[in-house]
Amino acid sequence: GAGVSQSPSNKVTEKGKDVELRCDPISGHTALYWYRQSLGQGLEFLIYFQGNSAPDKSGLPSDRFSAERTGGSVSTLTIQRTQQEDSAVYLCASSFPEPGLAGVRPYNEQFFGPGTRLTVL
């Protein structure tokens, strides 16, 4: 079956422009995660969705970053007024629900998309 897909695979933009990054999770996965990997840095959590709501936005670095999810499926990460420090690979992952909602296992494996490489000039 299809895995997690992301688009675009590469995005080059000018400082100050807005960008939208898209994630299509695996069908049936109600949990969706966004992560970021800046150059030379490790992966960091940005935001988590369960269905269309985002119970954990703690990783969003500033109010220029926002994300939404519609229909419990596709998610869009929007970065407004991009800055050079926003340059990174943005990764999306999906999984079955977090435990405590419908899962019976303590952890549900996350499946990662190929990422979007964002370059802000």
Next chain:
Amino acid sequence: KNEVEQSPQNLTAQEGEFITINCSYSVGISALHWLQQHPGGGIVSLFMLSSGKKKHGRLIATINIQEKHSSLHITASHPRDSAVYICAVPPAAGNKLTFGGGTRVLVKP
């Protein structure tokens, strides 16, 4: 101290050599994830394990919950194994992953 630490940060091996990557964590976990990231940036899940040992092809992952330590072994390494290997742990309950810094592996022919 980082919650998840990997060693070494970089590793160069000759084709055919046995490779070991280590991951130590300080948080309570329910499972541990080993991921592989190729130069293009995409991430592939290699293993998810909560106890004992798992094997897939030339890759073996072990975990010792009491010692809070996991290892990833690559037997008979090959240049196509060159990648960054990352361990990631969720908390005791939940899915929010904390990542190690990664181990960059280069296997020379």
